Amino acid sequence: MSKLVPLPSKALVPERDADKFPILDVRHLGIDFGGLTAVDDFNFTMGRTEIGGLIGPNGAGKTTVFNLLTNVYRPTRGSILLDGVDTLGMSTHQVNKLGIARTFQNIRLFTNMSVLDNVKVGLHNSTKSNLFASVTHGPAFHKAERKAKERALELLSVFHMEDLADAQAGSLPYGAQRRLEIVRALATEPGIMLLDEPAAGMNPSETAELMENIRKIRDTFQIAIMLIEHDMSLVMGICEGIAVLNYGKIIAKGTPDEIKSNPAVIEAYLGKKEE
Amino acid sequence: MQNNQHNPFGIKMSKKPLTKNIVTLTALVIAFAVMLVLSEAGILSRHMRSMLVPVCINIILAVSLNLLVGFLGELTLGHAGFMSVGAYAGCLFSIAMKEILPMAIRFPLAMLVGGLVAAVFGVIIGIPVLRLHGDYLAIVTLAFGEIIRSVIINLEFTGGAAGLKGTPQDSTFVIAFIVVMITLILIINLVNSRHGRAIMAIRDNRIAAEASGINVTYFRMLAFVMAAFFAGVAGVLYGHNLSILTAGTFDYNKSIELLVIVVLGGMGSIRGSIVSAIIITLLPEVLRDLADYRMLIYALVLIIMMLLNASPRFAAVKAQFSPAALKAAAAAKKAAKEGNANE
Ligand SMILES: Nc1ncnc2c1ncn2[C@@H]1O[C@H](COP(=O)(O)OP(=O)(O)OP(=O)(O)O)[C@@H](O)[C@H]1O
Numbered sequence: 001m002s003k004l005v006p007l008p009s010k011a012l013v014p015e016r017d018a019d020k021f022p023i024l025d026v027r028h029l030g031i032d033f034g035g036l037t038a039v040d041d042f043n044f045t046m047g048r049t050e051i052g053g054l055i056g057p058n059g060a061g062k063t064t065v066f067n068l069l070t071n072v073y074r075p076t077r078g079s080i081l082l083d084g085v086d087t088l089g090m091s092t093h094q095v096n097k098l099g100i101a102r103t104f105q106n107i108r109l110f111t112n113m114s115v116l117d118n119v120k121v122g123l124h125n126s127t128k129s130n131l132f133a134s135v136t137h138g139p140a141f142h143k144a145e146r147k148a149k150e151r152a153l154e155l156l157s158v159f160h161m162e163d164l165a166d167a168q169a170g171s172l173p174y175g176a177q178r179r180l181e182i183v184r185a186l187a188t189e190p191g192i193m194l195l196d197e198p199a200a201g202m203n204p205s206e207t208a209e210l211m212e213n214i215r216k217i218r219d220t221f222q223i224a225i226m227l228i229e230h231d232m233s234l235v236m237g238i239c240e241g242i243a244v245l246n247y248g249k250i251i252a253k254g255t256p257d258e259i260k261s262n263p264a265v266i267e268a269y270l271g272k273k274e275e
Numbered sequence: 276m277q278n279n280q281h282n283p284f285g286i287k288m289s290k291k292p293l294t295k296n297i298v299t300l301t302a303l304v305i306a307f308a309v310m311l312v313l314s315e316a317g318i319l320s321r322h323m324r325s326m327l328v329p330v331c332i333n334i335i336l337a338v339s340l341n342l343l344v345g346f347l348g349e350l351t352l353g354h355a356g357f358m359s360v361g362a363y364a365g366c367l368f369s370i371a372m373k374e375i376l377p378m379a380i381r382f383p384l385a386m387l388v389g390g391l392v393a394a395v396f397g398v399i400i401g402i403p404v405l406r407l408h409g410d411y412l413a414i415v416t417l418a419f420g421e422i423i424r425s426v427i428i429n430l431e432f433t434g435g436a437a438g439l440k441g442t443p444q445d446s447t448f449v450i451a452f453i454v455v456m457i458t459l460i461l462i463i464n465l466v467n468s469r470h471g472r473a474i475m476a477i478r479d480n481r482i483a484a485e486a487s488g489i490n491v492t493y494f495r496m497l498a499f500v501m502a503a504f505f506a507g508v509a510g511v512l513y514g515h516n517l518s519i520l521t522a523g524t525f526d527y528n529k530s531i532e533l534l535v536i537v538v539l540g541g542m543g544s545i546r547g548s549i550v551s552a553i554i555i556t557l558l559p560e561v562l563r564d565l566a567d568y569r570m571l572i573y574a575l576v577l578i579i580m581m582l583l584n585a586s587p588r589f590a591a592v593k594a595q596f597s598p599a600a601l602k603a604a605a606a607a608k609k610a611a612k613e614g615n616a617n618e
């Protein structure tokens with residue numbers, strides 16, 4: 001990763017920044033699906049270079065929160081301030097440009113395209129060639145393409161995936177697909193990255209490596225990362241702040257140590273102890 | 276790079292599309308030169324000569340339809356509609372300008388007019404239609420093609436059901452081939468660009484494309500409008516190749532024929548579309564007796580290709596005989612031989 005130059009990130013504050021202007025400020029967020037309240041009164045802030053965790057039992061509403069943050073769903077209540085901008089009514093690609101990128105619980109790659117092209121799609125908005133350049137392939141086009149390719153390979157090197165650049169994305173092993181999704185998200189130059197169960201399906205050694213890499217990404221790119229995970233060793237190992245969701249409501253917020261010893265959390269996960 | 280040699284995980288390497296396309300274009304130029312010589316030397320029959328321009332037209336139509344079906348991943352059945360709009364616009368332009376402009380200026384302008392009018396129709400139709408996906412889009416575009424046809428038949432300035440007469444017959448094999456090459460280069464370039472990647476990303480996973488910052492509506496519209504433009508240009512070539520233009524030729528049978536060409540050649544394969552366009556255009560002429568069964572054969576081809584493409588075993592067989600795999604096999608054989616020799 002030595003030759004990797006950090007992106008001109010939207011979060012340029014090098015020192016820890018819990019007290020700085022937050023990258024994400026979510027207030028009273030809620031959504032109903034028909035009669036079902038999937039998320040309710042969700043309040044959460046993320047510092048510019050914070051690693052945050054969102055945990056909770058199956059069906060708690062974690063993925064729904066990500067879908068709300070990326071404007072896949074329109075909230076029924078509340079507001080989302082991304083880098084100080086209210087994102088209500090924007091489309092998903094607009095909020096991505098504003099600085100939020102994500103991965104998916106059920107991997108969503110461009111399966112028929114090469115690994116390199118998957119990352120280049122992530123670089124879409126930073127690759128400067130207009131339609132005329134794209135159909136004529138003039139010198140400016142080749143320059144932009146070369147730059148995109150260089151950058152894509154650089155980003156792939158975060159996970160040592162440069163050698164797989166020409167592979168078809170859909171034919172990669174499961175773990176590599178998850179990593180490629182992270183690289184693609186990173187390519188969009190986010191200020192905050194949302195990872196939905198990044199370690200799902202990985203073995204313990206892969207998970208440990210992923211943990212290291214998530215930290216490394218945060219340090220190199222100076223971005224915020226919010227992750228949903230069921231693997232408690234990963235969550236407790238790298239998250240600085242954790243929110244616990246149950247039935248769509250935050251039941252606890254705090255540092256890993258605070259969360260571990262919180263009776264409400266233990267109850268949500270293990271059920272009531274005393275019969 | 277020999278990617279296949281150290282590949283123990285069954286990871287598929289994607290082909291280098293640009294070199295592949297250069298080969299295709301070169302082969303096409305050679306084929307053109309041969310046909311031109313044969314035609315000029317009087318070796319080709321009059322009948323075969325009359326097929327040269329239609330083959331070019333179908334190549335343009337097939338490749339532009341492939342942009343929608345193969346690269347954007349949307350089934351549309353209204354391609355003949357765009358072709359007809361372009362044909363009428365271009366022909367009316369040429370008729371009006373017949374005395375005013377020389378052919379060398381008039382005809383390229385006519386093609387531009389036809390392409391642009393078709394593209395405008397692409398936008399007009401695209402706005403409501405592009406909210407739809409899959410079957411719905413197919414049905415609505417099919418209806419669009421039929422509506423266009425009935426409107427043209429009932430209008431006066433299009434010549435109505437009797438057809439439009441008086442278009443100068445400007446289409447020649449050379450001009451048609453030049454247009455084919457321009458179309459191919461533009462579409463191949465597009466596909467291998469930031470814009471093309473966005474279009475294919477939408478095909479592979481719309482939600483992920485959107486989350487990666489791609490304006491899905493814009494790029495779907497772009498593909499739609501580009502495809503309509505080239506279909507319109509092909510229509511102009513078609514209109515200037517006949518003494519009379521009738522709307523009846525642009526019915527859904529024509530759209531289905533184009534779809535058969537694309538599916539037979541392989542969705543997303545430009546080379547496939549070209550080869551398939553040549554075969555499907557010439558086949559009914561070569562096998563005159565089968566002409567009556569054309570639609571039946573098309574239907575069968577569609578069914579068989581869809582079944583084959585859905586079958587993993589066929590995909591495996593195809594992969595086994597792909598140029599890359601054959602090369603790898605040959606390299607392995609050679610290596611084994613050398614190994615034996617060294618013993
Ligand atoms: N589009 C939708 N329409 C209706 N209900 C939905 C929709 N999306 C989510 N839900 C419901 O919202 C609730 C929360 O789902 P969500 O996927 O957010 O859970 P989760 O915490 O991510 O669970 P898991 O750990 O299993 O991924 C579930 O009851 C789910 O059925």
Ligand SMILES: [Mg+2]
Binds near residue numbers: 105
């Ligand atoms: Mg989930």
